[in-house]
Amino acid sequence: MSQRVLSPTAPRKTAGVAERTRPSPRRRAVDAAEKAWRPLALLVVCFGAWWVIAAAGWVESYLLPTPGATLDVIVDKPGYLWDHGWVTTYETLLGFVIAVGVGILSAVVMVYSSTVEKTLYPILLFAQVVPKIAIAPLFVVWLGFGIGPKVLIAVLIAFFPVVISMVTGLKAVDPEMLQLSATMGAKPWQTFLKIRFPASLPHLFSGLKVAVTLAVTGAVVGEFVGANEGLGYVILQANGNLDTPMLFAGLLVMSLIGVVLFVLVEIAEKLLLPWHASRRDTGATTTL
CATH class of the missing domain: 1.10.3720.10 (MetI-like)
Structure with missing residues (x-):
């Protein structure tokens, strides 16, 4: 009867348990960019609207x-x-x-x-x-x-x-x-x-x-x-x-x-x- 010898350095896996790996720096950068682009886009829109309203003179400069x-x-x-x-x-x-x-x-x-x-x-x-x-x-x-x-x-x-x-x-x-x-x-x-x-x-x-x-x-x-x-x-x-x-x-x-x-x-x-x-x-x- 043969037995399989496991290497002491081999990773052990448990049935029914998903192994979680640490995301790579590139993956983390992509995730950060995906989370950041929406609020940044909203800020750009707000500043753009601010600039248009002020530059067009719709509101006096001493107010806005x-x-x-x-x-x-x-x-x-x-x-x-x-x-x-x-x-x-x-x-x-x-x-x-x-x-x-x-x-x-x-x-x-x-x-x-x-x-x-x-x-x-x-x-x-x-x-x-x-x-x-x-x-x-x-x-x-x-x-x-x-x-x-x-x-x-x-x-x-x-x-x-x-x-x-x-x-x-x-x-x-x-x-x-x-x-x-x-x-x-x-x-x-x-x-x-x-x-x-x-x-x-x-x-x-x-x-x-x-x-x-x-x-x-x-x-x-x-x-x-x-x-x-x-x-x-x-x-x-x-x-x-x-x-x-x-x-x-x-x-x-x-x-x-x-x-x-x-x-x-x-x-x-x-x-x-x-x-x-x-x-x-x-x-x-x-x-x-």
Whole structure:
């Protein structure tokens, strides 16, 4: 009776399991191009429509500058926009980090205590529906014209998506997994670290991508109320001087900051949760 000897280096295949191979750099480049051409095409169409409307004189130039005039401002004053853009970025990141930390902690407490959830959730909902622009002047009165009011508004705006997504993720864990861990004698903190928290990360990252873009809005809203630096200050100054090219330049830089931060969060999600990101490689909600 002869036996087939398998080479130790020969790949082993399991029946019924499809072998996944890493795509080649060329394949990944093609996939990236296929995902990018549609939004790029839409941007080209929007800028083309903007240029046609402005160049044709359908709208006065002091109301709608041409894309060329806006880009000229960006090229002529890169240092000015960089300095103010960095201030807004710093306020955004600081507010976002605080919102993430406080939001995750609040979500954990709410999930593990129904009393806290019933008490805190209505307050969070009420705080979310209050327009932040309406209470921003109070923060300036209380905290002054420094960085405090801007960061606080960014925290308040970004906090709600974080805590809601985290609560949803922690509650979405398979009950059978929790029962299994309890049967095996796992302590609550072990169950949280090994089961609940990892299972909640996909939901959490969905909330983080929303929160990081809202944090940019919160920082700019704070700068609208009282500031002498930041993109909100640039936009207000340009509006007061009827300098619409500078106003549009500030808006473009602000949008660019939000897009970059969104992409960074998405990259972090792909690095930390490759098993989750692979399930939606064909989805429309990913930019990478």
